[in-house]
Amino acid sequence: MCRLFALSSRDPVSPMRAIEALNVMKEGHDGSGVGLFLHDLGGPFGEMKDAPILSGIFTDDGLKRLDAFMDERGFVTKSTLVLDPKTKIPAGTPVRGTYMARAYEVPADLKSKGQAERELTYMSIRVALRLMGEAKEDIRVFSFWPDTIMVKEVGDPLTVAEYLGLDRPELFCRRILAQGRQNTNYAINLYACHPFFLQGVCTMTNGENTAFVPIKEYLLSRGFEGYMGYQSDSEVFAHIMHFTLKRLGLGIEYYKHVITPLSNAEMEGHSDRELLARIKQTCRKLIIDGPNCVIGCLPEGTMFMVQDRKKLRPGVVGGKDGIFAFSSEICGLDAAIPDRDEHADFQPMHLDTAIVRPECQEVTICNQLQSLPRPH
Template sequence: MCRLFALTSKDPVSPMEAIKALDVMKEGHDGSGVGLLLRDLGGPFEEMKDAPILSGIFSEEGIRKLDLFMMDQGFMTKYKMSIKVPKQTLEGTPKRGLYLLRAYEYPDSWNVDTLDEKELATRLMMTRLKIREMGEEKKDMIVFSFWPDTIMLKELGDPMQIARHLGLDRKDLKARTIMAQGRQNTNYAINLYACHPFFIKGYSTMTNGENTAFIPIRDFLSSRDFPGYMGYQSDSEVFAHILHYTMSGLDLGLDAYKHVITPLQDRDIENHPDATFLKHLKKSCRQLIIDGPNCVIGTLPDNTLFMAQDRKKLRPGVVGGRPGMFAFSSEVCGLDAVIPDRDKSKDIQPMHLDTAIVGPDRQEVKICRQTEPLTLPL
């Protein structure tokens, strides 16, 4: 199993807080890797919220290729933060080039001020996919995200050792929304593109569990003729794509996401106030139904954080905190490590019908139950 931890805070915090939580839960993961998503950034990136940030790992040759490509596209560097790898390597961690976090000015030719929001998102996604494609042959360009106010870091090895090795406690690297996973890859070869969290157009998920319905889900998404639905080095990547498909493709709310991946049984749908719609949704999206056990934690473009689980409820998950700071964790000890002064009597373990949600105001945990009326549409 993996271990998950997500934090949402009104004030920027260091990613080391999330790493600390993973470390106390380390008996639940094998230390084969760590993935970090940082959003609603603090530090120097806070002054450039609209600038797309490229996150990835590049060799010297890869950086030269990147620079030529980005200049040809019309992107100009606005700010960059490099994480240099110490000469002394870590056991189990491949020798890398440079971890690059670089904010860009949009090309003048894009006319961003008048560009449709979805079109802008598509152009950013296609730029990321092109860079990924350019790096496939020589593995000299590994790109995790290219999106405003967003940083992603992934590496193989023990989470705490990696964090210390890369100096992630630096003062200029902070965020208000953090997702972290200590990874155990049980089904596929270990590579960085298989490492959670997964990200697409502002939507991100990470999962603890096994998605045995992966093949039909992958085939359905691939048939949508959407370039971003690709990769799939992990059976869990589809959770992020289903989230995007539900909210951006179908224009439904977050409450509908749970109905897509774990629809109500037919007898329960009959008693639902939106029975007619849910019957149609279940039929048309049948190939997106998951077969767990799975615990899913995700974020939306507005930094809403949520947790949902399948009917089997065999992967733990707990939510707790206080106004201004909440955390979602695989184990209570993860919460205790980061928010020890919370009212523990208010901790929530979402049941199979629940989606636990903390909005961008970070004031409370809301529980959305599948028996409640849907928000239709967004």
């Protein structure tokens, strides 16, 4: 199993707070890799909220090709953060090149476009750079999005974090997703390392998605450029969330009804029975099988945790006014927020979606048997 930890904070915090929580859960992951999603940044990047930030790993030749690619499209560098190694390279971590986050000034013609078109362009650039770098492995891109940085590497999470010096002001942020990966299904590949990101949607998973192949095939058939990759069976959870938000126009309260719809008997007396029946029929190829615990973050900063019906992967949510955490184990919560009210901790069951809004005031529980808000 993997171990998951996520933080939602009113004020920017160091990513090491999440890494240290992963470290106390290290018996549940084998140190084969770590992935970080950092959003709603503080520091200098927090002062350029609209500038898309490219994050990844680049060789010298890859940087030259990156610069030529971005120059051709009119993107000008605004600020660059290079994660210079601070310690000896950890055992098992390859020598790769430059770990970098770079914010860009958007070309004037794109800046004049609407938000949806800009977002599609950012996604297309990320996909193009990823494909461009796959043959020589000289360009590895994990995100190209405003106010967002991602870091992925092979090795023990705490050792890698110390090696890259992640406890620095430029990386302090309000939303963090962190996963310590136990490599159980596939060869180690940085694109198979959680979290997974698409147009502001980010998720990570502890479990095994045994319905992976039909879900992947359905998503690939949608003709959407961002539905690609799939080095991990868990990447589809991010893409299904994206499909729910962007294609269906439905909010987080509907996500569980897409991936784990109610049975016909459970739906019978539901106030939204007709709508739920249509969703179940329309999205039947997106129904998951488990066991899976999924933690995610939406574009506006809302965080959530869901379980599938098998409920065989641990997960707990807790915190206090101003900061909340989602964790695979209670000891992770204890490490990150020791002064919370432990009696208020919540472990979502198979019908629940646990939600923390960006204001970080409380945990909201949405149960599938409850009435739903009307779609926009």
